Amino acid sequence: QKEVEQDPGPLSVPEGAIVSLNCTYSNSAFQYFMWYRQYSRKGPELLMYTYSSGNKEDGRFTAQVDKSSKYISLFIRDSQPSDSATYLCAIQGGGGKLIFGQGTELSVKP
Amino acid sequence: EADIYQTPRYLVIGTGKKITLECSQTMGHDKMYWYQQDPGMELHLIHYSYGVNSTEKGDLSSESTVSRIRTEHFPLTLESARPSHTSQYLCASTPDGSGANVLTFGAGSRLTVL
Numbered sequence: 001q002k003e004v005e006q007d008p009g010p011l012s013v014p015e016g017a018i019v020s021l022n023c024t025y026s027n028s029a030f031q032y033f034m035w036y037r038q039y040s041r042k043g044p045e046l047l048m049y050t051y052s053s054g055n056k057e058d059g060r061f062t063a064q065v066d067k068s069s070k071y072i073s074l075f076i077r078d079s080q081p082s083d084s085a086t087y088l089c090a091i092q093g094g095g096g097k098l099i100f101g102q103g104t105e106l107s108v109k110p
Numbered sequence: 111e112a113d114i115y116q117t118p119r120y121l122v123i124g125t126g127k128k129i130t131l132e133c134s135q136t137m138g139h140d141k142m143y144w145y146q147q148d149p150g151m152e153l154h155l156i157h158y159s160y161g162v163n164s165t166e167k168g169d170l171s172s173e174s175t176v177s178r179i180r181t182e183h184f185p186l187t188l189e190s191a192r193p194s195h196t197s198q199y200l201c202a203s204t205p206d207g208s209g210a211n212v213l214t215f216g217a218g219s220r221l222t223v224l
Contacts, residue, residue: 008150032210043116043200043215044153051210088153096211100153 003027004091006101015110019076023089023101026070032092033065035074038103039085047074047087079108113137116201116216123191124224131186131219133201140206142184143213146170147198159184160206191223 006023013019021035032051036044050056053067062075072091076083089101114135123129135142140161145153145168155168159178173195174188184203188195198220202213 002152004152006152034210034212041217043202043217044213045215046212049210049212092211098155098211098213102150102152 001026004089004099004101006089007104008102010105010107012107012109013079015079015081015108017079017108019079019083019106019108021074021076021087021089021104021106023072023091024070025072025091025099027091027093028067028070030091030093033063033072034090034092034098035061035063036088036090036100037085038088044088079106081108081110084108114201114203114214114216116199116219118219119217120220120222122222122224125190125192127191127223129188129191129221131199131201131221133184133186133216134182135184135201135203135214136182137203137205137214138181139203139214140181141204141211142178143202143204144168144174144176144184144186145200145202146172147200147218153200157186191221193223196221196223 004025034049035047038044053065056063060077064073084107086103086105088103090098117132142159144157154170156172157176159165198218200218201216
């Protein structure tokens with residue numbers, strides 16, 4: 001069983017929709033929960049990260065962590081075509097090691 | 111804007127050739143990493159370095175080697191490329207310290223071995 005599971009999609013939504021991207025993880029010791037965005041032919045870039053449980057909001061993006069369920073989510077409000085990318089969750093364990101999900105490919109149609 | 115640079119961006123070579131993928135960063139970061147990324151798969155760590163003259167193998171076994179002679183430079187070398195080495199290679203760096211290990215990635219080097 002993988003330590004981090006992420007549905008690879010692809011996910012296609014119309015412009016303006018609310019997008020929900022999710023990951024599950026297996027190790028309750030994980031502390032930092034990150035979301036990276038990767039455009040085609042580019043490297044991943046950090047969107048946001050959270051520590052422990054709760055929500056964190058940055059503009060149209062909200063990251064949510066539920067440690068009791070070992071479940072993390074990224075919500076995108078009012079999605080735009082420029083949000084079309086692959087979204088990678090990454091979870092940090094002991095020693096700073098990052099474990100990445102497979103990535104979810106998102107397409108926002110005008 | 112990312113200050114980590116990878117060259118070449120794209121490389122197509124024949125089996126048996128020696129290749130070096132270059133990675134340089136201008137941020138003074140101590141920690142540098144090489145990841146391998148295949149379509150639909152998670153990023154796999156193949157090498158990392160916590161400073162000059164420090165290199166370690168990552169979770170995914172790789173026939174490549176790395177060196178860290180200067181803080182800003184972390185090249186990856188394949189002595190004899192094979193088709194199984196075809197992949198995207200991503201270099202990343204992060205400053206030393208505790209807390210969240212936030213990586214800055216380069217744009218990647220896409221290698222195709224024929």
